[in-house]
Amino acid sequence: MKALRVEKPNNISVVEIPKVRLEKDNEILIKVKAAGICGSDISIYSGQSPVATYPRILGHEVTGIVEEISKSVTKFKVGDHVIIKQTESCNNCYACKHGRDNVCVDLKVRGVNIDGGYCEYITVPETSAYKIPKDLDFKTAVLIEPFTIAFQACSRGRLQKDDTLLVYGAGALGATVIQVAKSFGCKIIAVDIEEEKLIQAKNLGATYAINGKSPTLKEEIQAASENYGPTICIDSVCNPKSFEFLVDIVGNAGRVVLMGFDTRVSEIPQFKITARELDIIGSRLQHDKFEKVIDLFARDIIQPKDMISHVFHFEDIEKAFDVIASKQFRKIVLTF
Ligand SMILES: [Zn+2]
Ligand SMILES: [Zn+2]
Known part of the structure; x- marks a missing residue:
């Protein structure tokens, strides 16, 4: 063969x-x-x-x-x-x-x-x-396979209907996260630096799409999350700065889900994590997500x-x- x-x-x-x-x-x-x-x-x-x-x-x-x-x-x-x-x-x-x-x-x-x-x-x-x-x-x-990776990130972040999810980076990975998250019925804020990706994010189900280059990015994310901050942030930019930014922006009792393999150091003081009791969560590959995603495909929830x-x-x-x-x-x- x-x-x-x-x-x-x-x-x-x-x-x-x-x-x-x-x-x-x-x-x-x-x-x-x-x-x-x-x-x-x-x-x-x-x-x-x-x-x-x-x-x-x-x-x-x-x-x-x-x-x-x-x-x-x-x-x-x-x-x-x-x-x-x-x-x-x-x-x-x-x-x-x-x-x-x-x-x-x-x-x-x-x-x-x-x-x-x-x-x-x-x-x-x-x-x-x-x-x-x-x-x-x-x-x-x-x-189906890439969507299982996105489903894993949502499930590791314990995503629920009343969450405000920030999808940071709306490229190939972020776009799959948005579509899976939509099936949970939560509010979704997409951030990307490319206008085309923001338009796509909106079409896929993001509630808000914000340009990452905006000088008022933090304020816009706050406004989109009723000034609480997102309750879950999924990092699909995956570099040291994105990790630092998301720990800053996430709301109290929130979760930051990381998916990258970057080996460079992020600078994050422990106070930022303990004072608001944040969870910093890694997500890799998937566990038991194929059947869930196949169901979303079969029901045309993901197109x-x-x-x-x-x-x-x-x-x-x-x-x-x-x-x-x-x-x-x-x-x-x-x-x-
Ligand atoms: Zn793959
Ligand atoms: Zn084993």
Whole structure:
């Protein structure tokens, strides 16, 4: 079978490898139909990921059809349409035993430190796949994965209907957060420095859209939150300054949810956190969010179709990387 493998940074090619086979009793074999290219795939390709190992078959946003099942599989039958989970975990450590397998001490992430789904076939344990509706096309269904990341951030922030959520940065990540948050019925304030993204944020369901370059940014956020401050801030800018800013702006008893991997230092005095009893919360990948997001897709609460800007056959990966270099794209999906 063919696969797309990064041999070393900046070197990706189509390779011929032996077709995968069912090896354990609980596995399903999937004929891959579509896979998304995500920011993290691009950073693994270019050698900027602190967690990737090489050589590596990329791909963690992967949909396909169940082609074969092992003998003890009960959740699927041949012909089911599925999306696969990004990770595998040990099921035995503290995190795993407390419903936090996404931060397992022995975490394996597909396309990062184990091989992913940029290949014609893949096998996964049945617990690592989720059924998707047959009327949802495989390319669109790829987008379920990024929405699980957004759902995780909302759920880590304990988002509820009476919250005022500040989504700081309304790019690809922020836009998914806004759409998931809308399903909670809360008030949403989007901040971005690009006018186009602010217009999009409004269209996606933000109650307020504020330009991050405004000299009165803080005052505008205060006004949009009845002078209390947002009760949850989700940081999709992910740099040291955004963290500092959100700790400043969040309201009493509020939560600041961080999603970035920036290793630089933010300067935050403890007084700011203790005096208002803030929660500073990390959010990584997802736990148990696929079924929730699939439900939002099935009920048309999330309408992701126009998020896809380009579709390429996986053997045309060079063309996909030309588009990435041009920076003029939203979501690129590969077909298999
Ligand atoms: Zn992704
Ligand atoms: Zn574990």
